[in-house]
Amino acid sequence: MTLIYPVASNSVHPARLSPAYRSAFKRAPQKPLIPMRHTLSELTGPVYGHETVREHDNDLTIQAKGEPLGERIIVHGHVLDEDGRGVPNTLVELWQANACGRYIHVVDQHPAPLDPNFTGAGRTQSDAEGYYKFITIKPGAYPWGNHHNAWRPAHIHFSVFGHSFVSRLVTQMYFPGDPLFPFDPIFNSVTDAKARARMISSFDLDNTKPEWALCYRFDIVLRGRNATPMETK
Amino acid sequence: MSNPRPDGITPSQTVGPYFKYGLTPNGEYEWNDAFTNNLLTPDVSGERIRVEGKVYDGDGAVIPDCMLEIWQADSQGRFSDPQDKRALPNSSFKGFGRCGTDKSGGYAFDTIKPGVVPDADGKPQKPHIALAVFARGMLLHLYTRIYFDDEAGNAADSVLALVPADRRATLIAKRKAAAGGVYTFDVHLQGDNETVFFDV
Numbered sequence: 536m537t538l539i540y541p542v543a544s545n546s547v548h549p550a551r552l553s554p555a556y557r558s559a560f561k562r563a564p565q566k567p568l569i570p571m572r573h574t575l576s577e578l579t580g581p582v583y584g585h586e587t588v589r590e591h592d593n594d595l596t597i598q599a600k601g602e603p604l605g606e607r608i609i610v611h612g613h614v615l616d617e618d619g620r621g622v623p624n625t626l627v628e629l630w631q632a633n634a635c636g637r638y639i640h641v642v643d644q645h646p647a648p649l650d651p652n653f654t655g656a657g658r659t660q661s662d663a664e665g666y667y668k669f670i671t672i673k674p675g676a677y678p679w680g681n682h683h684n685a686w687r688p689a690h691i692h693f694s695v696f697g698h699s700f701v702s703r704l705v706t707q708m709y710f711p712g713d714p715l716f717p718f719d720p721i722f723n724s725v726t727d728a729k730a731r732a733r734m735i736s737s738f739d740l741d742n743t744k745p746e747w748a749l750c751y752r753f754d755i756v757l758r759g760r761n762a763t764p765m766e767t768k
Numbered sequence: 769m770s771n772p773r774p775d776g777i778t779p780s781q782t783v784g785p786y787f788k789y790g791l792t793p794n795g796e797y798e799w800n801d802a803f804t805n806n807l808l809t810p811d812v813s814g815e816r817i818r819v820e821g822k823v824y825d826g827d828g829a830v831i832p833d834c835m836l837e838i839w840q841a842d843s844q845g846r847f848s849d850p851q852d853k854r855a856l857p858n859s860s861f862k863g864f865g866r867c868g869t870d871k872s873g874g875y876a877f878d879t880i881k882p883g884v885v886p887d888a889d890g891k892p893q894k895p896h897i898a899l900a901v902f903a904r905g906m907l908l909h910l911y912t913r914i915y916f917d918d919e920a921g922n923a924a925d926s927v928l929a930l931v932p933a934d935r936r937a938t939l940i941a942k943r944k945a946a947a948g949g950v951y952t953f954d955v956h957l958q959g960d961n962e963t964v965f966f967d968v
Contacts (some may be wrong), residue, residue: 549907558905630790
C-alpha cells in the first residue's frame with residue numbers, strides 16, 4: 536500500500552504566471568508542464584529533521600543575548616493532510632522580517648532598522664499528531680518595488696515536507712485583518728477567495744498567554760493521502 | 769487529536785528573495801544548516817559524483833537567488849524513507865540535498881549515482897535525481913529530473929519517453945570528459961532551451 540497524491544489538489548496553487556507579480560515574467564515556464572504518473576521517486580520524501588532541530592530552535596526570541604524588539608507572539612497549529620490527518624515528525628522551517636519589516640539579508644536595503652537580537656529564522660519538527668509551535672515576533676510590512684507604493688502584508692514564510700516529494704510546500708502565513716491584502720499581487724496570486732483565506736492565521740485567544748504574548752493559529756494543510764489505498768508492486 | 773476534514777490544501781507562495789537565512793545559510797549566517805549540498809556519508813556505497821550547473825531566466829541571465837533541492841535513491845535504487853519497504857538500514861545516506869545558487873547562478877551537489885527505481889508499472893527506470901526549483905518570482909516550485917548521458921537506453925525510460933524527443937536533452941546531465949564523476953546540468957526557467965518541467 537502506498538499513498539496517492541491527486542494532481543487535482545494542485546488547482547488551489549497560484550498560476551505560474553500571475554500578471555501583477557512582475558518578478559514572474561522571466562521566471563515562469565512558457566511551455567506546458569508534462570503530466571506523469573508518480574513513481575517511488577515522487578511518492579517517497581525526506582521526513583527527517585530531528586538530527587538538525589535543536590531544542591530551542593522554535594523560539595526566535597531567545598536566540599540572541601537580548602530580547603528582540605516588537606510584539607512577541609505564539610504561532611502554532613497542525614500540519615495536516617487534506618483528509619485531516621496530522622502529519623507527524625515533519626520538519627517545519629520558517630523565516631521572516633523583524634518587527635520593522637527588515638530581513639537580515641545583504642540584499643534587503645529597506646531603510647528600517649535591523650534588530651541585533653532577532654535573526655528571523657526558526658525550525659521545529661511536528662509531533663506525533665502533526666502539532667508544531669513557534670514563539671516569535673510579529674513581522675512588519677515592508678516595501679518591495681513591484682509597483683508604485685507596493686508593500687507586502689505582514690507574513691511569515693513556512694517550509695514543510697510532508698510524506699512525499701510531491702507534498703513539499705513553501706507558503707506564507709498572513710495575519711487576520713491586514714489592510715494590505717487587496718493590494719498585494721503575491722497574496723492575490725491565489726485567485727480563489729476560500730483558498731486565500733487558508734493562508735491567513737486566526738487569532739487564538741484561548742492560547743494567548745496572559746501578560747506575555749498573543750497567539751495565532753495556523754494549520755498547514757498538505758496535499759495527499761486519498762482515502763483509497765493503492766496497491767503497488 | 770482529531771481534526772475536522774480541511775476544506776482544501778494550503779496554497780503555495782514564493783520562497784521570496786530572503787530565504788537564505790532560514791533555509792540555506794551555508795556558513796554565511798549564524799544559523800546551523802538543516803541540509804547542505806553534500807549528501808555523501810562515510811559509509812555510502814556507489815559511484816561518487818558531482819552534479820553542477822547554473823540556473824537561467826528567460827533573458828538568459830543567471831539567477832543568484834534560487835534554491836534547488838534534490839531527492840534520490842541510493843546506489844541500489846532504495847530511498848531513505850520508511851515508505852520504501854525495500855530499504856535496508858545499511859547506510860546513513862539520506863538522499864536529500866539543498867543548495868542556494870551563488871552570485872553567478874551556480875550550484876553543485878556532491879552525491880552518488882542513484883540506482884534503478886521502479887516506475888508506476890514496476891518496470892525499471894533509468895537512474896535519475898528528482899529536482900525541485902524554488903526562487904523569487906516563482907509562486908510554486910518547479911519539479912524536474914536529472915538523468916545521465918552515460919546511461920544507455922535513456923529513451924526507453926517511461927518518464928523520459930513522455931518528453932518530446934527534441935526536448936529530452938534538457939533533462940540529461942552531461943559528463944565532463946576531462947573530470948571523472950562531474951556532470952553538468954543547467955536549468956533554464958524559460959526560453960529556447962527551457963528545461964522540461966513535470967506536472968506532478
